[in-house]
Amino acid sequence: METDELLLNMGPVHPATHGVLRFKLRMDGEIIRDCEIVMGYLHRGTEKLGEMKTYLQFIPYTDRLDYLSAMPNNYAYVKAVEELADIEVPLRAEYIRVLTLELNRIINHLVFMGSLILDLGANTAIMWGFREREKALQLYEMLCGARMTFSYMRIGGVREDLPEGFIPKLNDFIKDMEKRIVDYEQLINGNEIFLLRMKNIGVINADEAINYGMTGPSLRGSGVNYDIRKLEPYSIYPDIDFKACVRKECDSYARYLVRMDEMKESLHILRQVADTMPAGDIITTQKYGIAPMTGAPSAVMTYFPRIFTPPVGEVYTRTEAPKGELGFYVVSDGTTKPYRVKIRSPSFCNLVALPKMIVGLKIPDLIAAFGTIDIVLGDVDR
Amino acid sequence: MIANAYELVVYILSAIGIYDPINGFFQNYGMEYLLRIIIIVVEIVVLLVFVLLTVMFLSWLERKMFAWVQSRYGPMITGPHGLFQPIADGIKLVGKEDIIPAGADRWIFTLAPFIIFVPALLVFIPLPFGDSLIISDLRIGLLYIIAISALSPVSILLAGWASNNKYSLMGAMRAVAQDISYTIPLALAAIAVVLYVGSLSTVDIVRAQEGTWFDIIPRWFIFVQPLAFILFLIASIAEMGRIPFDFQESEQELVAGFYTEYSGMKFAMYFLGEYAHMFAVSGVIVTVFLGGWTGPVLPFIPVQITSLVYFIIKTYAVIFFAMWLRDTVPRMRIDQLLNLGWKIMIPLALLNLLVTSFLLTAGVV
Amino acid sequence: MAWISKNWAMTGIMKGLIVTLKHIFHIGNRPLVTVQYPYEKMKLAPRFRGRHSVDQDACIGCGICEVSCPNGTIRIVKYNGRWFPEFNLGMCLFCGLCVDACPMNAIKMNGGYELANYSRESLVYGPERILFKKEVNK
Ligand code: SF4
Numbered sequence: 001m002e003t004d005e006l007l008l009n010m011g012p013v014h015p016a017t018h019g020v021l022r023f024k025l026r027m028d029g030e031i032i033r034d035c036e037i038v039m040g041y042l043h044r045g046t047e048k049l050g051e052m053k054t055y056l057q058f059i060p061y062t063d064r065l066d067y068l069s070a071m072p073n074n075y076a077y078v079k080a081v082e083e084l085a086d087i088e089v090p091l092r093a094e095y096i097r098v099l100t101l102e103l104n105r106i107i108n109h110l111v112f113m114g115s116l117i118l119d120l121g122a123n124t125a126i127m128w129g130f131r132e133r134e135k136a137l138q139l140y141e142m143l144c145g146a147r148m149t150f151s152y153m154r155i156g157g158v159r160e161d162l163p164e165g166f167i168p169k170l171n172d173f174i175k176d177m178e179k180r181i182v183d184y185e186q187l188i189n190g191n192e193i194f195l196l197r198m199k200n201i202g203v204i205n206a207d208e209a210i211n212y213g214m215t216g217p218s219l220r221g222s223g224v225n226y227d228i229r230k231l232e233p234y235s236i237y238p239d240i241d242f243k244a245c246v247r248k249e250c251d252s253y254a255r256y257l258v259r260m261d262e263m264k265e266s267l268h269i270l271r272q273v274a275d276t277m278p279a280g281d282i283i284t285t286q287k288y289g290i291a292p293m294t295g296a297p298s299a300v301m302t303y304f305p306r307i308f309t310p311p312v313g314e315v316y317t318r319t320e321a322p323k324g325e326l327g328f329y330v331v332s333d334g335t336t337k338p339y340r341v342k343i344r345s346p347s348f349c350n351l352v353a354l355p356k357m358i359v360g361l362k363i364p365d366l367i368a369a370f371g372t373i374d375i376v377l378g379d380v381d382r
Numbered sequence: 383m384i385a386n387a388y389e390l391v392v393y394i395l396s397a398i399g400i401y402d403p404i405n406g407f408f409q410n411y412g413m414e415y416l417l418r419i420i421i422i423v424v425e426i427v428v429l430l431v432f433v434l435l436t437v438m439f440l441s442w443l444e445r446k447m448f449a450w451v452q453s454r455y456g457p458m459i460t461g462p463h464g465l466f467q468p469i470a471d472g473i474k475l476v477g478k479e480d481i482i483p484a485g486a487d488r489w490i491f492t493l494a495p496f497i498i499f500v501p502a503l504l505v506f507i508p509l510p511f512g513d514s515l516i517i518s519d520l521r522i523g524l525l526y527i528i529a530i531s532a533l534s535p536v537s538i539l540l541a542g543w544a545s546n547n548k549y550s551l552m553g554a555m556r557a558v559a560q561d562i563s564y565t566i567p568l569a570l571a572a573i574a575v576v577l578y579v580g581s582l583s584t585v586d587i588v589r590a591q592e593g594t595w596f597d598i599i600p601r602w603f604i605f606v607q608p609l610a611f612i613l614f615l616i617a618s619i620a621e622m623g624r625i626p627f628d629f630q631e632s633e634q635e636l637v638a639g640f641y642t643e644y645s646g647m648k649f650a651m652y653f654l655g656e657y658a659h660m661f662a663v664s665g666v667i668v669t670v671f672l673g674g675w676t677g678p679v680l681p682f683i684p685v686q687i688t689s690l691v692y693f694i695i696k697t698y699a700v701i702f703f704a705m706w707l708r709d710t711v712p713r714m715r716i717d718q719l720l721n722l723g724w725k726i727m728i729p730l731a732l733l734n735l736l737v738t739s740f741l742l743t744a745g746v747v
Numbered sequence: 748m749a750w751i752s753k754n755w756a757m758t759g760i761m762k763g764l765i766v767t768l769k770h771i772f773h774i775g776n777r778p779l780v781t782v783q784y785p786y787e788k789m790k791l792a793p794r795f796r797g798r799h800s801v802d803q804d805a806c807i808g809c810g811i812c813e814v815s816c817p818n819g820t821i822r823i824v825k826y827n828g829r830w831f832p833e834f835n836l837g838m839c840l841f842c843g844l845c846v847d848a849c850p851m852n853a854i855k856m857n858g859g860y861e862l863a864n865y866s867r868e869s870l871v872y873g874p875e876r877i878l879f880k881k882e883v884n885k
Pocket residue numbers: 801805806807808809810811812813831832848849850851852853854
C-alpha cells in the first residue's frame with residue numbers, strides 16, 4: 001500500500017524535549033525514517049559574552065551553561081584560567097572543589113534518573129530524585145548561598161570556606177543517599193516494562209560513539225573506558241580511590257546503569273574527601289597580589305584584584321563534567337578580558353549522535369534514547 | 383425477591399404505606415406510567431450524582447496517593463486535606479477560555495467530549511451496586527458491558543480526527559489499535575466465567591459467587607479462574623487507558639494525545655469521563671471476579687446497605703491497585719502492548735477457555 | 748517480547764510495587780518532606796544570596812561594585828546628598844561579585860527572595876529600599 005510520509009515537528013515546545021529543542025521527524029506511521037535536530041532556541045551568546053567580560057566576571061555566566069551542574073562548569077572555566085596564568089591552588093581549596101564537583105555529579109544524575117523515568121511515563125522517580133537533590137542543594141546553600149547558580153569557584157581557589165556543621169550534614173546526606181539508591185534500584189532496575197523500553201533501544205556501538213564525539217557516561221555505556229578523571233588526572237583525583245564505571249551493552253539501559261553506578265562512586269569519593277579534608281588556605285595567596293582582604297569582617301572573605309591580566313597565551317583544559325567532557329579553550333591577549341572563549345560542551349556533542357541511535361525505531365524509543373543521553377539545552381545552545 | 387432498584391423503591395414506598403395512595407392518585411387520571419417514569423428518573427439522578435461525587439473523590443484520591451508516593455502532601459488547602467480540590471479545579475476549568483482550533487471540525491470537536499461520557503455512564507446500567515441495587519438486570523448484562531465500553535474509542539477517534547493535529551490523530555489511532563487488541567482477551571476471559579455460571583446476567587454471576595469453601599475462602603471466581611482474572615485485570619487497565627497502557631494520551635510522546643487541543647470545560651469532560659470509566663471498569667472486575675456485593679451478612683442491617691458497602695470497598699481496592707500501579711511502572715510501547723495482546727493474552731485466554739470448558743464438560747467442577 | 752516470557756512472575760514490578768507501597772504508608776523513614784510554601788517557609792542558610800542591602804554608614808559611593816558587576820545591574824545614584832548604589836534586580840545574577848568587590852564591605856546579601864513583582868520598574872531597588880543602618884540591625 002502506498003502511504004505518505006508524515007512530517008512531524010516535535011518541539012520546540014514539547015513535554016519531552018527537556019526545554020526548547022526541535023526534532024524534525026519524517027515518519028512512516030509511527031516509525032522514524034529520518035530525524036533532524038534543530039537547535040539554537042536557547043542560544044544566548046555565552047562565548048561572545050566571555051570576550052566582553054573580565055576573567056572574574058565570566059564565572060557567573062558559566063553557571064548558566066549546564067544549569068543542573070553549575071559547579072563543574074565553574075570549575076572547568078576556572079581551571080582553564082588557572083592554567084593560563086599558572087596559578088597554584090591550595091590543597092584545601094582543591095579538596096573543597098572535588099567535594100562540590102562530586103556532589104554536583106550526584107545531583108545531575110538524580111535529575112537524569114528522574115527525567116528519564118518521567119519520559120518513559122512513570123512519574124514517581126522524578127520527585128524522589130528531587131527530594132534527595134533538595135538535601136544536596138541545602139548543602140550548597142550552606143556553602144555558597146545559592147542553590148543552582150553557584151558562582152562558587154574563584155580563580156585560584158574557592159569563594160568561601162566550609163561553614164560550621166557542613167561535614168556532619170554531608171555525612172548525613174551520604175548515609176541517606178545510600179539508602180535511597182536502594183529504593184531507586186528496586187523501583188526501576190528490575191522493572192520489566194522499564195527493561196522492555198530500554199534494552200536494545202538506542203544502540204550505538206563504540207566506534208560510532210567515538211566518531212560522533214560522544215563523551216562521559218553516554219560513551220562509557222558503549223563500553224569505552226574513557227574517563228578524564230582517570231586519563232588526565234587533575235585536581236586531587238589521583239589521590240582518590242574510585243573507578244570509572246563502564247558497561248558494554250551499548251544500549252539505553254547501559255547508559256542508565258552507568259549513571260547509577262557513578263552515583264555510588266561519587267558517594268564513595270565524597271566520603272573520602274570528607275574524611276581527609278586538610279586544613280589551609282582556600283584561595284591562593286602567591287600570585288597577582290591576591291591576598292586576604294584586610295579588615296574583612298569574616299576571615300573567609302577574600303579579595304581578588306580587579307585588574308587581573310594573565311600572560312598572552314592560549315589553553316584548552318578538559319574536565320569530566322557529569323554529562324561528559326567539558327572543555328574550555330581560552331585565549332588571552334594580555335588584557336583584562338579573554339580574547340576568545342570556546343566551550344566544548346558535552347551535551348552538544350552527545351546530542352548529535354541521537355539520530356544515529358533512533359532511525360528505524362518509534363517515537364517512544366526516541367524519547368527513551370533521548371532521555372539517556374542526558375542533555376541540558378543551556379549546554380547545547382550556549 | 384426484589385430484582386432491581388425500581389422494585390426496591392416500590393417496596394420501600396409500600397412499606398411506609400404511601401405507594402398505594404400515590405399510585406391511586408395517578409391511576410385516577412389513567413397515568414400509571416408517569417409514576418414509573420418519575421421513579422426511574424429519580425434513580426438515574428441518584429446514580430448520576432453518585433457517579434459525579436465518586437469521580438471527584440477519585441481525582442482527589444489519585445492526586446493524594448500520587449503525592450504520598452512522592453513524599454509530598456498533595457492538595458491540603460481547599461477543605462480538610464484538600465478534599466474540595468476537585469471543585470476548585472472544576473471552577474477553574476469552567477472559567478477557562480474554550481478554544482476551538484482554526485482547522486478543526488467544529489461540530490465533531492465539540493461533540494466528542496460529550497460522547498465519551500455516554501459509554502462510561504451506560505456501563506452502570508447492568509452493574510449491581512448491591513443486592514437488588516441495580517438499574518436493570520439485563521439478561522445479556524456482561525455482553526452489554528463489554529460492547530458498550532468498547533465504544534469509548536469512538537469518541538477518542540472523533541476527537542483526534544476533528545482536532546486537526548498530528549499528535550491528536552496519532553493518539554486516536556493508537557487508541558483504536560489498542561482497543562481491538564485488548565477487547566478480545568477481555569471478552570475471552572469473561573467468557574470462561576460465563577461458561578461456569580451459565581448466564582450472562584451480572585446478578586446471576588454475583589449470585590454464583592455467594593457462599594464459602596470450608597467456611598473461610600469465599601467462592602469468588604478469582605480463585606476458580608485465576609488466569610482469567612489476571613488477563614481480565616490487564617485488559618481492564620488497558621481499557622481504562624491508564625499507565626502502563628495510556629497510549630492515547632502518552633504525555634511525553636504525544637503532548638496529550640487525543641485531547642491536546644482541548645481546553646476548559648471540554649478538557650474537564652475528558653477528565654471526568656476517564657474517572658467515571660475507571661470506576662465502572664473496576665466495578666465490573668469486582669462483579670465478575672471478586673464476588674460483587676457478596677460478603678458476610680450482618681444482623682439488623684438491611685442487606686442492601688451492607689452489600690453496597692462491600693461492593694464499594696472492593697471497587698476501591700481495585701481502584702487503589704490501578705493507582706498504585708500507575709505510580710510504579712512506566713508506560714509500555716504501543717507495539718509491545720499489541721504484541722502482548724495478540725501473541726500472549728489471546729492465546730492464553732483461549733487456552734483458559736479450552737481447559738475450563740473441558741473441565742466443565744467432564745463434570746470436574 | 749521474547750524477554751517477557753523469561754520472567755512470568757514480574758518480580759521487578761512486584762519489587763517496585765512494594766517500594767511505592769512503603770512510600771504510601773510512610774513505612775521505614777520515608778516521611779512527607781514538602782513544605783506548604785506560602786504558609787510555612789523553609790529556614791534559609793545564613794549565607795543565602797538574596798536581595799542586597801547596603802550599609803548606609805559604610806558605603807562611600809566609590810562605584811567599585813558598579814564596575815565589578817558583570818551585568819550592569821548597579822548604578823550609582825544620588826540620595827540624601829550622598830552617592831549610593833541602586834540595584835536593578837531584574838538583571839541581577841545574584842552572583843555576589845559586588846559583595847566581594849566592595850572595599851568597605853558595605854553590601855550584604857540577605858534572605859529576601861520573594862522578589863516577584865508586576866512591573867520592571869518596581870524591580871529597581873533604589874537606595875531608599877536597600878539602605879540599612881548597622882546600629883539598628885544590632
Ligand atoms: S557599596 Fe561598596 S563598592 Fe559599592 S559604592 Fe558603596 S562602598 Fe563602593
